[in-house]
Amino acid sequence: RLQAHGIEIDYLRLRAFPFGSEVEHFIRNHRIVFVLEQNRDAQMRGLLMLELDALPDKLVSILHYNGLPVPSDQVVEAVSSHLQQEAVA
Numbered sequence: 001r002l003q004a005h006g007i008e009i010d011y012l013r014l015r016a017f018p019f020g021s022e023v024e025h026f027i028r029n030h031r032i033v034f035v036l037e038q039n040r041d042a043q044m045r046g047l048l049m050l051e052l053d054a055l056p057d058k059l060v061s062i063l064h065y066n067g068l069p070v071p072s073d074q075v076v077e078a079v080s081s082h083l084q085q086e087a088v089a
Contacts, residue, residue, distance in 0.1 A: 001076050007083065017047065024052050032086075033059050034079055040065045 002009055012026045027033050027048065035045045042061040048054045062078040064070045 001072060002079060005076070005080055007079065009079070014044065017051075019048070019051055023048075027052060027054050027058065031058070032082075034075075034082070035059055035061050036070060036075065037061045037063050038065060038070065039063075 010026070010030065012023065014023065033048075033054070035042070035048065037044055040063060042063065045059045045061045048059055049056055060082055062075060064074060
């Protein structure tokens with residue numbers, strides 16, 4: 001659905017902690033990394049910054065913490081909105 005908006009993305013599913021080298025490689029090779037968080041405290045973003053020295057500005061949390069599956073509309077809206085704001089700035 002993001003491609004319909006002209007947005008091309010890659011994704012990486014985090015499966016374990018501590019993070020493997022593929023996670024560090026993914027972050028290093030992308031300008032922005034959206035982190036889909038299923039808790040209100042953005043714990044995964046914090047772990048990525050702490051463990052991999054990822055720059056805070058590079059990691060953008062998408063928060064969803066009501067216990068239900070994450071609707072794709074929420075992800076599309078969050079990514080689109082962030083990229084539009086970035087383009088204006």
